[in-house]
Amino acid sequence: MSVSEPVLPDRDLVLLCRDGAENAYRALLDRHYVYVLKLCWRMTGVRDEAMDLTQEVFTRLITSLPRLQPQPSLRPWLRRVALNLCLSALSARRRIGQAEVCVNGQDGDGEFGARDRVDQVAQAVMARERLSRVAAAMQSLSPVQRAVVILKAVDGLSHGHIARILDLPQGTVKSHLSRARTRLRHATSGGE
């Protein structure tokens, strides 16, 4: 999309999508795909699973278009659907007994290994280490704690808003956040 083109709000894009405008759907993908992917990635800790969940979210968007209330931003709807899917996936994973943890945020492809070798700058390595510690610490949190932390840290939502999204009391959200944050703080400060 060029800069000169008018930027339509999500509400208009959803209405256009209902009329069968593929470009509008592609515009929604451009706008929100990475956000949903990162949200799923933070929740699951695995890139491929996050990709699959993101596909599911946007497939549901297509099937829900006729019922969807056009809002100024589609992000709250996408966030809610993505979180629900992630929580279901995590509970299913727990049931099955899978406990994979993707510490460095990638899935161990050779390409990324090569990339690490190239990365010689000490600061970048330290930042990467910190990120990997955060990623590992995120996996040690419960799914709900993870969701609370992501909504607070990344989306900057208020406690009340998070409580409404996750259907939890506000006090529970605060306690989840406090516990999760303490654990993450220990992880990022090098586990001292």
Next chain:
Amino acid sequence: MDRTDCARVAPLLEPYADGDLPEVLAAGVEAHLRECTHCARTVVELTAVYSSLAGWPTLTSADHTLIEARQEPLAAYYRACYPEAGGPAPAGAPRAPRKSPWGVLVDRLRPVPRFMLGALARGGKAAARAGWSFVRVQRTRNVVPAGRLAKPHTAPRSRSALPRRAWSLLARSAAIARRVTERGALALG
């Protein structure tokens, strides 16, 4: 630094790092942080947690390529659900106008040769001029405004009211159609 001060400020550090504290309390915490390195370090760590989380995961160019590849099946699924602006008839969407009986008739007559259609059309126009209709019309009573002389209701036109010219044109087109069909049947053996 007095330990009791730290214990008093400790519960406020987290909301302070989030920027959730009212100004008065925030000013108090800031005053304490200027003097206490331990609490200041805690605040830095608390802020670092969120900033680290916001920076993770970082997408590489390979990820972006994968994202583009993943978006194509979604677009294909969208096209399958919404072929040529149609799709699964979303609620509230305007429907395509229904075809009139005349439109249906024209569609049926499309395979008929053009010269026959011309004859039919001329016959039809003549019939329409005479007020004869191919479609049965439910007649309603004339609503006459008060104080005006009502024109007597015209009697429903019968088949015999069709002018001779229209009848001859229709008959001619029917004869041509019959001949064409017979010839076709002969040619096919």
